[in-house]
Amino acid sequence: MIGFKKKAIIIVMIVFILVLLSSIAYFKFYNTEETINLSYNQFMEKMKAGEVKIVYLLDEPKLKGILKDGTSFSTDNPRTENFKEMLLINNISVEENKVNIMLTNVIGFIGVIIAFGAMGIFLSNQSSKQTSREFSKMSSIEAVDQGDIKVTFANVAGNDEAKENIMDLVDFLRNPEKYAKYGARIPRGVILYGPPGTGKTLLAKALAGEANVPFFAVSGSDFVQIYAGLGAGRIRSLFKKAREKGKCVIFIDEIDALGKKRDGLNGNDESDRTLNALLTEMSGFHENEGIIVIAATNRLDTLDEALLRPGRFDRQVEVGLPDVNARYKILKLYSNTKPLGKNIDLERIAQETVYFSGAQLENLMNESAILAAKVNAEYIDKKHIEKAFYKVIAGEEKKDRSTISENDRKITAYHEAGHALITKLIAPFNRVTKVTIIPSTKGAGGFSMNIPPDKMYRTKKDMMDHIKIALAGRVAEEMIFGEENITTGASNDIEKATKIIVSMIKQFGMNKKMGMLNYEMLQGNKGAGLDAEIIKEARLFMEELYHDTKKIMHENIEQLEMLARELLKKETLNEEEIDNIIKSSKLYNGESIAYDR
Ligand SMILES: Nc1ncnc2c1ncn2[C@@H]1O[C@H](COP(=O)(O)OP(=O)(O)OP(=O)(O)O)[C@@H](O)[C@H]1O
Numbered sequence: 001m002i003g004f005k006k007k008a009i010i011i012v013m014i015v016f017i018l019v020l021l022s023s024i025a026y027f028k029f030y031n032t033e034e035t036i037n038l039s040y041n042q043f044m045e046k047m048k049a050g051e052v053k054i055v056y057l058l059d060e061p062k063l064k065g066i067l068k069d070g071t072s073f074s075t076d077n078p079r080t081e082n083f084k085e086m087l088l089i090n091n092i093s094v095e096e097n098k099v100n101i102m103l104t105n106v107i108g109f110i111g112v113i114i115a116f117g118a119m120g121i122f123l124s125n126q127s128s129k130q131t132s133r134e135f136s137k138m139s140s141i142e143a144v145d146q147g148d149i150k151v152t153f154a155n156v157a158g159n160d161e162a163k164e165n166i167m168d169l170v171d172f173l174r175n176p177e178k179y180a181k182y183g184a185r186i187p188r189g190v191i192l193y194g195p196p197g198t199g200k201t202l203l204a205k206a207l208a209g210e211a212n213v214p215f216f217a218v219s220g221s222d223f224v225q226i227y228a229g230l231g232a233g234r235i236r237s238l239f240k241k242a243r244e245k246g247k248c249v250i251f252i253d254e255i256d257a258l259g260k261k262r263d264g265l266n267g268n269d270e271s272d273r274t275l276n277a278l279l280t281e282m283s284g285f286h287e288n289e290g291i292i293v294i295a296a297t298n299r300l301d302t303l304d305e306a307l308l309r310p311g312r313f314d315r316q317v318e319v320g321l322p323d324v325n326a327r328y329k330i331l332k333l334y335s336n337t338k339p340l341g342k343n344i345d346l347e348r349i350a351q352e353t354v355y356f357s358g359a360q361l362e363n364l365m366n367e368s369a370i371l372a373a374k375v376n377a378e379y380i381d382k383k384h385i386e387k388a389f390y391k392v393i394a395g396e397e398k399k400d401r402s403t404i405s406e407n408d409r410k411i412t413a414y415h416e417a418g419h420a421l422i423t424k425l426i427a428p429f430n431r432v433t434k435v436t437i438i439p440s441t442k443g444a445g446g447f448s449m450n451i452p453p454d455k456m457y458r459t460k461k462d463m464m465d466h467i468k469i470a471l472a473g474r475v476a477e478e479m480i481f482g483e484e485n486i487t488t489g490a491s492n493d494i495e496k497a498t499k500i501i502v503s504m505i506k507q508f509g510m511n512k513k514m515g516m517l518n519y520e521m522l523q524g525n526k527g528a529g530l531d532a533e534i535i536k537e538a539r540l541f542m543e544e545l546y547h548d549t550k551k552i553m554h555e556n557i558e559q560l561e562m563l564a565r566e567l568l569k570k571e572t573l574n575e576e577e578i579d580n581i582i583k584s585s586k587l588y589n590g591e592s593i594a595y596d597r
């Protein structure tokens with residue numbers, strides 16, 4: 001469908017062309033009316049020369065006519081009795097019919113008026129249709145009454161971290177006064193980010209449901225491509241309605257549609273205005289009014305930073321794809337009310353639905369039920385689920401998911417296990433809170449949460465450790481799958497490691513050979529040739545660190561295997577599970593290796 005903006009442009013173009021054409025017609029007509037004044041003598045001469053075509057003969061002091069070359073003229077009406085005869089003799093047509101004459105005068109005028117009128121009607125029709133659409137959309141922002149939201153946290157399976165985060169807000173919403181008493185500020189905005197169908201909307205609804213407050217839902221894409229100013233107006237009216245309700249949850253899906261990073265290139269005034277209205281409204285609520293705005297997006301990194309500042313959407317909660325355990329819970333939730341055959345093993349299905357979102361799992365169970373119902377089967381059985389499985393993934397990816405993803409999972413598992421293992425061995429004060437092979441929005445493979453302890457300074461060892469941790473993913477890939485089977489999965493890691501190593505050399509004087517100079521100052525026109533030397537030194541340094549990492553991993557290869565196997569089984573490991581596996585390792589004693597560079 002064509003966007004409203006485009007439509008508006010097309011309408012304006014049509015109108016413009018119509019106006020242009022009709023004004024041309026109008027001028028053409030009046031140009032013939034643009035009469036020259038002839039004296040009676042001049043007229044007689046023209047008549048004799050045979051240049052006069054028509055004379056409009058009325059009982060008026062002036063008469064009008066048209067010359068053969070098309071120019072109109074007027075001249076004095078002699079009102080003599082045989083004037084008409086004289087004209088006729090000279091082969092001039094004579095018009096005496098008043099109506100006819102009036103008509104020729106007026107027709108053009110009427111034409112113009114009709115054209116304008118038609119255009120006006122057309123236009124107002126269009127715009128009123130458009131505005132009425134807009135307004136009907138606007139008035140469709142209705143609160144869903146608290147009684148109608150049956151969704152509670154019980155309806156959300158998995159997503160434990162996100163759930164915990166949102167649960168905190170329930171109490172804020174129930175008793176804002178309590179928090180006000182302590183001078184605590186209620187968070188105003190929370191952004192839920194993650195892949196589609198992972199339950200972001202569901203979580204927002206559950207918050208409203210649990211807190212027993214009304215729920216307003218809009219989508220960012222409803223605000224774009226509408227008439228100037230309407231987006232901002234709708235934001236204001238949304239918040240006005242919300243305020244009338246008192247405590248409530250406002251849910252804005254697809255917030256990225258209004259809050260995209262402004263890069264100067266695709267600056268869009270309209271969405272800027274709408275975004276500004278949103279920000280103003282959000283900083284405008286009274287403290288502890290009890291309105292919480294939840295926004296959802298698939299990509300956090302594309303959002304305008306203005307949205308993420310304190311007092312706005314300052315809480316960001318990831319809602320990721322479910323791991324095997326969560327998938328089991330979701331499958332269970334959606335088969336509660338369905339007659340399942342005995343041959344169905346939900347745990348098994350959970351294992352086979354890698355990378356499925358909650359929405360896809362729900363869909364899988366629903367499709368299976370439909371298939372079973374169609375053939376009046378007594379139970380939903382294995383073949384229904386199998387058929388439904390292909391239906392759900394059909395059209396998503398052409399590749400054979402079952403085999404390719406298995407290989408991918410394995411590589412990811414070893415890669416991530418490598419990061420986690422090396423972190424725990426060489427930097428035991430770093431916390432690894434989570435390792436997963438489920439892709440997150442932050443990166444392709446799994447994501448290892450790595451929280452270094454808070455310190456004012458970073459030591460040379462810290463920085464080298466950091467590089468080794470970054471390299472550990474690649475090291476594991478190489479050791480397990482062979483040098484030829486290393487993957488592109490390490491590209492971010494390599495970038496990180498390079499950044500650190502270059503800063504060690506160029507900024508921090510942490511490389512013996514290159515000494516204590518700030519190479520950033522020396523470079524450019526002053527230090528030609530330095531680049532090559534720095535690059536060479538950085539490469540040697542990196543090689544050494546890679547080698548060390550490999551050595552450590554080699555000594556602890558069983559732990560790597562155990563971690564990877566657990567990851568393949570559970571997909572996500574928490575801190576305790578990781579620690580338990582590492583504990584059985586002979587701890588790397590941190591014996592210092594001499595770094596002469
Ligand atoms: N964790 C979950 N637990 C239970 N059901 C879920 C879960 N995740 C998704 N679903 C199911 O999928 C449906 C769609 O989820 P929802 O609309 O909340 O996804 P979303 O993350 O908001 O997606 P989008 O980014 O496409 O807006 C839900 O109505 C629910 O049936």
Ligand SMILES: [Zn+2]
Nearest residue numbers: 473489490493
């Ligand atoms: Zn990595």
